[in-house]
Amino acid sequence: MDVSRREFFKTAGKFGLVFGEACAALSSPAWLQALGNASADLYAASKIEELARTAPRARYWISTDSDGNRCAVCHMGGLSSSPGHQHAETFVKCLLCAQGCVLRNRERGKCSARMNVNGEMRSLVYGRPMTIHTDPIEKKPFYHFLPGSAAFSLATSGCPLHCRFCQNWQISQAKPEDYDVQDVPPSEIVNAAANQKAPIIAFTYNEPTVFCEYLLDIAVAARAQNMRSVLVSCGFMNEEPLADMCAVLDAIKIDLKGYSDDFYRKVCSAELNPVLRSIQQVARSGTHLEIVNLVVPTLNDSDSMLNGLCDWLAGEVGPDVPVHFTRFHPDFQLLNLSPTPIETLERARELAISKGIRYAYVGNVPGHEGNHTYCPGCGRIVIHRNGFFVSEFHIQNGACEYCGQTIAGVWS
Known part of the structure; x- marks a missing residue:
């Protein structure tokens, strides 16, 4: 992306927003604490x-x-x-x-x-983003949606879940009154994304369903400017708002946090079935879908849970939906746990492939061979990634340039 850091902050600064890495700790203003x-x-x-x-x-x-x-x-x-x-x-x-x-x-x-x-x-959060940042689309992660593109990413405060392992808890568990932000209408979000030469607007970091009305208005305005909009979600919304979102969004990534209702209740203060229903609904809608499973040691990494998750995904959404098994790092209320062993992520990926899932990935482990996209026909690497960045791309007209096998995704 050919935009300097100074230019980005100049554009962003006029909104009076809180900027920076979404995973960085946000704190209340020092003057308020004092x-x-x-x-x-x-x-x-x-x-x-x-x-x-x-x-x-x-x-x-x-x-x-x-x-x-x-x-x-x-x-x-x-x-x-x-x-x-x-x-x-x-x-x-x-x-x-x-x-x-x-x-x-x-x-x-x-x-x-x-x-x-x-x-x-x-x-209480319409028009009140507390975090904005331009990310590679791979960071969401979307691996089969416009690889290498910049995503103008935003979040308000709030989330209906309270996951003990939340990596963005400073945003998701915040309240609207915790930070002083200025109102930013949807048109200004779209203009700011255009100024950053970002073809995608991403609703992410917290649970964007809580600002659904704002999201819908931004996505409609973005589509009018030939921009794409994507959602990163826990999938806990009801059917009517999800249908409205599918109608204006171009891609949705859902975090399937574990394949156990007991896990959802104890660790996330939620339930499993609404998330499964949302995944099925997005798959039926034709909106591009990717799934992430953050693998947390001792909590959702058992053979039975990973087997159940892979069996359900293979049977309900089919072999072409990308599935990312990502590495947990100690955060929020689970600082006592260790990072996920890489061997566990490899086991999950191999299990998914054995169930017929064609595009299974290892995430949050830069440089791992499970970061790349392999052609399901000839087995060669068609997208080579270094961290969040694409270093080789061998897909032409939606197909492997080596053997002609169709590669599922949105490539243009």
């Missing part, structure tokens, strides 16, 4: 009130009673999934993700990004 607990709490409370007052109306919710079943005042039966009119009751049920939060007035969902304000769901 206020002391009481003053900081007062500041946070005033910030929340300001956000509640100015936040736009969200999509994907209904008015309901405290059990999440109906509006007790206005209706005897259940409600449809469309946003309701104003009700005497002030409970709302969020329909964005599978957590299904039922919220009293001024309560927030588990993601911290959506709030019931007087019986109306508001998005």
